[in-house]
Amino acid sequence: MNFFERQDQARRQSKRLILMFVLAVAAIVVAVDFVFLLAFGALGEDSTPEGLAAGVVVATLLTLGIIGVASLYRISSLRSGGEAVARQLGGTPVPEDTQDFHYRRLRNVVEEIAIASGVPVPQIFVLEDEAGINAFAAGYAPSDAAVAVTRGALDKLNRDELQGVIAHEFSHVLNGDMRLNIRLMGMLFGILALAIIGRKVLVHGRGSSKDALPVMLAALGLLVVGYAGLFFGRLIKAGVSRQREFLADSSAVQFTRQTAGLAGALKKIGGLEGGSKLASRDSEEVAHMLFGDGVGYSSLFATHPPLIERIQALEPGFKPQAMTELAARWQMRPPSGLDEDQALGLDSRSASPLPSDRTELRVTPPSVVAQVGAPQANDYVRAGALVRAIPDVLQRAARERDEAVPLLFGLLMAPPGKVRERQQFELAARHDERLARQSLDYADRLADLPRILYLPLAAMAMPVLRRRPRAELEKFMDGCFALSHADGKVDLFEYCLGRLLRIHVRDALDPAGTWVAGNRRLADLTTPAVTLMAVLAQAGHEDPAAAMRAYLAGLALVFPRLNSPYRPPADALRALDEVWPVLDVLEPMGKELLVEGLVAAVSHDGRLNVAEAELLRVVCASLHCPLPPMLEGA
Structure with a gap:
């Protein structure tokens, strides 16, 4: 599935x-x-x-x-x-600049999994008064999600186990369970x-x-x-x-590439006194969104499958008596997550090389569709490499309240020239000269940053950005629009990135009114779908004849009986502004077919470079179909 x-x-x-x-x-x-x-x-x-x-x-x-x-x-x-659910249970926010080792480890894990999933970094909370091992994700959509873990989980789980728990919760984020x-x-x-x-x-x-x-x-x-x-x-x-918990477990295993972490967390829940129980009087109300049974329901009302069944689904050879042995061992010496990290060497990670801007991939539409909302085996490791590749000064800026906005504006700046000068004028008019200069300074710092790091950096800035007052966020969205449309000559990637930032902020301003899976049929929306396909075919091929062939290939895949000549719009940005809200309400299976057609159009020349892959990621994210940071080659 x-x-x-x-x-x-x-x-x-x-x-x-x-x-x-x-x-x-x-x-x-x-x-x-x-x-x-x-x-x-x-x-x-x-x-x-x-x-x-x-x-x-x-x-x-x-x-x-x-x-x-x-x-x-x-x-x-x-x-x-x-955030409302997390605070109701007594959640303590984890600061972006925290120096506490437990908090820092948790934030690193959450950031890496969010980036690997292609979604904004959620708000992170710790239930300090809860000694049991538990966690939950809450919200209406990825843009307003909050992830909370108990103090017991922080203290008793090692990094792999914590990663398995957080990956389980991100499965609920990606599968649309939170609104339900x-x-x-x-x-x-x-x-x-x-x-x-x-x-x-x-x-x-x-x-x-x-x-x-x-x-x-x-x-x-x-x-x-x-x-x-x-x-x-x-x-x-x-x-x-119940069934959603099994699905989330299997998704977490697919994500993290190993069963030991998630199975280890479940074993500690079963073998330690207190297990996953929560002391909060509100635990019953949120029981269905917890990682483990936080109430102690009977089997009739159980919101989670039996613990042994969950473990055996991950480790078929696990015997119930092994739980008794683990409980006896842990009673003598309670586990410490940090000690286990050091013993297993999980507190240090080796670097992985990043693809250069000239790297090209051969992809197929089905392989890309398979990655949407379903991070593959290597995506977590790659996400960690992406985070470590971002210079410390930019990471600090993404996590600081006064620096996040000019940093994000810097991502949208065009190369030096008339368009950038126009952008500077627009920023100064809408905000002030100081912020315009800060944004220009960050644009210069970002000049040598590989494009593949732009979206991870933007994702890292979302938690601190969400906490700004509504009036400032509305000004931010206005600034993104102005930068993306300056003279109508802005790079298509920069335009789509600006729109994506506006979507995330808009969803954060009105979580309950945010995006939900639509019900419009693709056959009823041929005009906007064809327009988007023509724009992407043109962006992926410099030769007009090659662009036309790419467009026809995508069209044949999505609308095999439609005769629609290749006519890319004269004003691509204005055309896209009209296309997004219409296509975003497509039914899920219609979006799947549309994404296949877009991939076919962008990669028709047999290769997909980093810039084209990033453009495809931004387009898919704008349609609420998140892609991992690196596409798998065919």
């Missing part, structure tokens, strides 16, 4: 969840109406059929209103995305609200008169119905979550 199939599955799963929720609410309404008739029809005085009928209508509307308002309230309270998780939180809270109201009335109700008896009976009924609804809600949550 590839990225597009998983996105399609997540979309169908969301529809099933909504259907199950609607059925559950309907059953609850019927039960509340029955309680009302029982309480007021049997015990109430002067009850008339007309009065009871009107009462049933009122009870129905009140029940629907309470569930709906409570659900919307809970979802709106999480509108700021993953937040919806589950809101829906279950709405059902629980009935039980809370019933309990409040019973606890605080006064009076022993005969008139109060129907009210108290109705409150008791609400309490019973509410908890019964919560029972079935937990069943829904468990059914939705």
Whole structure:
């Protein structure tokens, strides 16, 4: 199952969840109406059929209103995305410039996995009061994601085990599970609200008169119905979550190239006292998004497969009695992640060479599609090499509040000349002279930086950028637009990078309203798809005749029966501005076919250089189809 199939599955799963929720609410309404008739029809005085009928209508509307308002309230309270969930559980943000070794190791792992996945670096939190081994990813989309780990995970897991846990969580980020998780939180809270109201009335109700008896009976009924609804809600949550955990485990293994790390983390959960349990009273609400069982559910409500089954899926020869032996050993000497790192040599990494700008790859459309949202065996190692290749001064700038914006503007600067002068003028007019000079200084520093490092550097700057005030972020997006469109002569890669930065910031400003998998058919969007293909064919081939052949090859793959001559738009940037929002709402399987056609158009001459590969990455990311930092050659 590839990225597009998983996105399609997540979309169908969301529809099933909504259907199950609607059925559950309907059953609850019927039960509340029955309680009302029982309480007021049997015990109430002067009850008339007309009065009871009107009462049933009122009870129905009140029940629907309470569930709906409570659900919307809970979802709106999480509108700021993953950060809201992490802070609710007491998460402590990990500073970008932290000198704490545990924090630094965690940040390095998260940054490398984010870069290898082709998504922005998420916000990182540590649950300092939690001694169990656990973690979760929360948010609406990769642009507003937050990853949190417990203090127990930091102290007890070595680097490979921590990497396996974080890779597992990134699988949820890439598979579209996070939005579904937040919806589950809101829906279950709405059902629980009935039980809370019933309990409040019973606890605080006064009076022993005969008139109060129907009210108290109705409150008791609400309490019973509410908890019964919560029972079935937990069943829904468990059914939705279990299979996704197996998928996330297998994705993490594919990502990290080894099973020992993830299996080791699961063994420590099973063998250490406390396991993955969380002390927070809110742990039940987020149980379905945790790495391990944080509550201690029975098998009926379990949101995770049995621990032994998860380990055996990674290590088929693992025996349950081995867990007992590990527990006895760790009881004598508790594990230390840092000590294990030093013993295994995981605290140092060898450098890997980067491809030069002249490096060329032979790729096929299916091989590139297979990498979308699914980092391959070497991508994590490559991401680490990319991070280490970025000069320290640029890494520090990406992590500092006052330097991140001019650094990102520097990435969008054209080479020295009239276009750059125009960009300087636009920046000074929209911001100030000081920021314009800073951006120019970074543009000069970036002149010798390989283009393959641009996107990783931008990804590293996203956490600190997101925390700037809304007004500053809106000015930043305006500045990106101005730099990308200066004189209409900006390099296509720089234009697409500017747009990508604007997308990430826009999604961070409005997480709940961010991108979701669309439902438009590719056959209904031929005009924008053909326009994008023509622009990429032209960008990948200097010879117009070769560009036309490349365009026709891509067209034949995507629209084999369409007769559309090769006519690249005169104003490519304006044409692309019109294309993006339309194509971004394609259904997942339509995007898969479109990406295949774009790859065929860019690489029709039989080779793909670094610049073309980076352009393809930015285009795919703009369509919310993240590609790893280095493409695999055929």
